[in-house]
Amino acid sequence: MPWPARLSSLEGRPPDESGMARGLVGVVALAMLVVVYGFTQGFQARLVADVLLWGSIATAWNIIGGLGGYVSLASHGFYGLGAYVAGMLLLQGAFDPIPAIIVTGVVAAVFGGLVGLPVLRLRGHYLILGSLAVAEALHQITLNVRLPGMGAGGVLQLPLVGLSLESFNRYFYLLLVGLWLVSLTIFTLVRTSRMGTGLLAIRQDEDAAAVLGVPTTRYKVMAFALTAGLTAMAGSVWGMWTTHIEPGQVFGLHIMIQVLVMTIVGGIGTSLGPTLGAFIVLWLGRRAGGLQEWSALAFGVGVLLVVRMAPQGLIDVAGRTARAALARLTRSSG
Amino acid sequence: MRAAVVIQTVVNGLLLGGIYSLVALGLTLIFGVLHVINLGHGALVTLGAYTGVVFVGLTGLDPLLALPVAALFGFLIGVVIERTVVDSLIGGPLFNSAVGTLAVDMVLVTLILLVFSPTPVPLDSVLSFESFRIGPLSIPVMRLAIFVIGGALGGSLALFLRRSRLGRSIRAVQMDPEAAALQGVNVRRTYAVTFGLGAALTSVAGLMVGTISAVRPTMGYDYLLVAFIVVILGGLGRPLGALVAAYLYGMAANLSVLLVGAGWTQAIAVGILLLLLLARPQGIFKGTDV
Numbered sequence: 001m002p003w004p005a006r007l008s009s010l011e012g013r014p015p016d017e018s019g020m021a022r023g024l025v026g027v028v029a030l031a032m033l034v035v036v037y038g039f040t041q042g043f044q045a046r047l048v049a050d051v052l053l054w055g056s057i058a059t060a061w062n063i064i065g066g067l068g069g070y071v072s073l074a075s076h077g078f079y080g081l082g083a084y085v086a087g088m089l090l091l092q093g094a095f096d097p098i099p100a101i102i103v104t105g106v107v108a109a110v111f112g113g114l115v116g117l118p119v120l121r122l123r124g125h126y127l128i129l130g131s132l133a134v135a136e137a138l139h140q141i142t143l144n145v146r147l148p149g150m151g152a153g154g155v156l157q158l159p160l161v162g163l164s165l166e167s168f169n170r171y172f173y174l175l176l177v178g179l180w181l182v183s184l185t186i187f188t189l190v191r192t193s194r195m196g197t198g199l200l201a202i203r204q205d206e207d208a209a210a211v212l213g214v215p216t217t218r219y220k221v222m223a224f225a226l227t228a229g230l231t232a233m234a235g236s237v238w239g240m241w242t243t244h245i246e247p248g249q250v251f252g253l254h255i256m257i258q259v260l261v262m263t264i265v266g267g268i269g270t271s272l273g274p275t276l277g278a279f280i281v282l283w284l285g286r287r288a289g290g291l292q293e294w295s296a297l298a299f300g301v302g303v304l305l306v307v308r309m310a311p312q313g314l315i316d317v318a319g320r321t322a323r324a325a326l327a328r329l330t331r332s333s334g
Numbered sequence: 335m336r337a338a339v340v341i342q343t344v345v346n347g348l349l350l351g352g353i354y355s356l357v358a359l360g361l362t363l364i365f366g367v368l369h370v371i372n373l374g375h376g377a378l379v380t381l382g383a384y385t386g387v388v389f390v391g392l393t394g395l396d397p398l399l400a401l402p403v404a405a406l407f408g409f410l411i412g413v414v415i416e417r418t419v420v421d422s423l424i425g426g427p428l429f430n431s432a433v434g435t436l437a438v439d440m441v442l443v444t445l446i447l448l449v450f451s452p453t454p455v456p457l458d459s460v461l462s463f464e465s466f467r468i469g470p471l472s473i474p475v476m477r478l479a480i481f482v483i484g485g486a487l488g489g490s491l492a493l494f495l496r497r498s499r500l501g502r503s504i505r506a507v508q509m510d511p512e513a514a515a516l517q518g519v520n521v522r523r524t525y526a527v528t529f530g531l532g533a534a535l536t537s538v539a540g541l542m543v544g545t546i547s548a549v550r551p552t553m554g555y556d557y558l559l560v561a562f563i564v565v566i567l568g569g570l571g572r573p574l575g576a577l578v579a580a581y582l583y584g585m586a587a588n589l590s591v592l593l594v595g596a597g598w599t600q601a602i603a604v605g606i607l608l609l610l611l612l613a614r615p616q617g618i619f620k621g622t623d624v
Contacts, residue, residue: 071428118612124428125371126611129562133607136559140601253555257440260433268429293448300440307434308422 026272045173047286051279052176053234056183057255058262058274060230063190064223066269069203070120071128072224075231075259077135080250081108082232083239084142087156090240091149097175097240105233112228116221123206139251156245172241179237180275183230188271190226195219261303267313276315338470343588345471351584352481353543357557358564358576359488360536365562366571367508367528370423370431374415374439375561376554377446378533382408382540383549384446386457397459397545398479404541405534412533416526424525425511446551454548462545480542484577487535491573504528508571559600563607 057075064070082104089100115134122130142154149156160168190196198219201209210216239245258281266277284302285295310317357379364372382404389400419438423431464475495501506514507524515521540554547553564583568575583606590602 065429071432073432119608122611125365125369126566128371128428128432129566130608130611132559133604133611136604137601137608140598140604144597144601257436260429260436264429264433293444296444297441297448300437300444303433303437304419304441307430307437308419311427311430 029272029275045169047282049173049176050282051275052180053238054258054262054278054282055275056176056180056234057231058259058266058278059180059183059187059271060227060234061259062263062269062274063187063199063230064220064227066263066274067191067196067199067203068220068223069199070220070224072131072227073128073256073260074131074135075227076251076253076255077131077138078108078112078228078231079235079238079255080135080142080247081111081138081228082235083245083250084147084156085232086236087158087239087245088147088149090158091156097171100240101175101179101233101236104236105229108232109225109229113221113225116224116228117217120217120220120224135251135256139247142247142251154247156239158240158243158245160243172237175237179230179233182233184271184275186226186230190223191271195222199223261299263313264303264311265306265314267315270313270315273313273315276318277313280314339592340589342471343592344585345473347585347588348581349474349477349481349584350588351581352477352484353539353546354557354560354564354584355488355577355580356480356484356539356542357536358561358568358580359484359491359573360532360534360539361561362565362568362571362573362576363491363504363535364529364532365565367504368420368424368525370420371428371435372420373432373435373558374442375536376556376558377439377442378408378412378536379540379543379554379557380446380549380551381411381442382537383457383544383553384450384540385537386541386544387450387455387549390457397457397541398461400541401538404537408537409530409534411537412530413526415533416529420529421522421525443551443554450551452551454550457541457544457549459545474546476542476546480546483538483542484580487538488573488577491535495573500524500527505571559603559607563603563610566607567610 057079061072061075064072085107086097086100086104089095089103090097095103119130119134120127142150147154151157190199198209198214198216201212201214202216202220206216235250239250262277262281263274264277265280266275267273281299284299306314360378361372361375364370364375385404385407386397386400389395389403390397393399415438419434420431423434459476461475461479465472466475467473493501495505503514503519503524504527506517506519507521507528511521514524543553543557560583564576564580567583568577568579586606587599587602591599594602
């Protein structure tokens with residue numbers, strides 16, 4: 001047996017995402033949303049919009065990766081797919097943004113299901129490579145095939161939706177809020193459903209799960225399809241907002257790296273961990289400002305530290321700290 | 335299509351395969367023995383090339399003379415990376431090894447960016463622009479040198495793994511770390527040495543590749559995907575398999591460019607990888623029974 005006996009991506013104790021940690025993050029997130037909606041032009045608004053966008057993508061990845069334990073590296077492929085499909089729908093002129101986003105999500109989910117059927121037969125390292133290849137294949141198609149509406153080098157230029165710049169930004173800000181809530185809801189629904197339990201079983205031992213009657217293929221393909229659909233919807237919103245879509249940008253591996261980093265920093269497999277991770281990563285990135293290289297360096301070292309010292313993510317650290325503090329408090333007062 | 339063009343394409347493909355083989359040898363060792371997916375492999379390639387740049391800057395000598403330096407430096411860096419990061423990832427969750435090695439990549443590439451600039455640097459050897467002719471064929475000397483070095487290193491690596499004491503303990507650890515430990519093999523040291531050797535080979539590859547193309551901080555990414563294709567095609571931990579796979583892949587890539595155009599090179603690479611994974615994940619040669 002050349003492989004380690006266990007290939008699943010998560011072992012040991014599940015992360016401690018106590019109700020308190022979840023509540024805390026939720027309240028802070030909602031408060032920020034309300035505050036920021038008042039002034040949707042400035043620095044904070046951009047930060048929150050980015051947190052919502054990346055939080056959605058990371059939450060979507062968390063369905064196949066966190067619950068199912070399948071380390072799929074195809075999110076940048078789905079993201080770019082979404083940007084392109086929605087962009088082309090808009091350019092045809094037959095769709096408004098919201099229907100275009102929904103259609104894109106459905107198209108990408110179907111695509112994810114069809115691709116997932118063969119690709120999810122791979123496990124472990126091979127799945128990592130196979131999913132990377134899926135994303136790169138999509139990238140190469142946009143580079144080499146002239147699709148309707150494409151300019152030179154596969155660039156899509158979209159019209160501005162809406163009237164003034166301010167209403168335009170506000171519109172997309174609200175779309176991102178909606179997207180984030182949809183992602184979070186779907187994740188939570190999956191996790192608390194029979195399918196979620198099945199995915200957790202797959203994560204621990206897929207063969208044993210199959211023997212016990214878990215429909216493993218159906219669950220993982222469904223999870224992959226949901227990840228694909230939600231990620232593509234995020235890509236579609238971003239594409240319509242920036243109106244300029246380039247293959248190298250929307251299919252870049254840096255997107256996937258960001259998602260992985262955010263998920264591990266926040267807490268893999270938890271519902272609000274990825275959003276927390278997105279916030280931490282983006283906020284630190286903004287703070288570093290102009291010092292690009294140094295911040296990237298600190299970032300890499302930080303990720304290594306999290307992987308080594310807190311592999312369950314910071315939401316787990318927060319949860320345990322909060323619980324310990326509460327225990328100390330009740331002990332001293334009682 | 336004239337026969338000479340086809341023959342030239344096949345020869346070019348073989349020479350390209352020589353480059354790929356050199357880049358993949360270190361990875362087949364690391365991936366095959368440690369079972370950690372090293373997404374930071376590209377950074378090791380880049381590191382080797384910049385070792386050459388520094389060597390030439392300091393001494394003014396030909397970059398080819400930097401080969402031992404690149405190997406030694408690569409080995410040391412490899413051991414450090416293994417001790418500090420990779421060791422904790424072995425046998426652990428796959429997700430952590432993907433993120434951990436990506437972070438190593440990020441740190442290394444950023445360090446290179448901080449020390450050098452993003453602008454490409456030439457790393458020309460006296461042989462870089464030489465070529466000779468055999469009948470209608472034109473053969474660049476440097477590419478031939480890379481082909482030969484790749485073959486020689488692949489052959490010696492295979493011999494080393496089969497015949498030497500250290501090589502045998504590496505293979506023992508690859509098959510079953512626990513059983514190897516029971517037989518008195520120092521497993522942790524073997525892991526460190528294996529990663530070091532892999533990094534040394536990759537560093538040499540980077541230096542050689544640098545002499546035929548410009549040296550950039552992101553040059554390693556050009557070889558990451560191909561290296562994995564070759565390693566899987568050849569079978570994990572099999573240097574000779576990697577050589578044959580690299581030659582086949584190089585020829586396939588060049589012939590396909592002849593047929594459908596240069597824009598599709600990467601697309602074809604991806605297609606081959608997907609088909610390969612789905613049809614025969616154990617490689618085209620005998621399974622991974624090393």
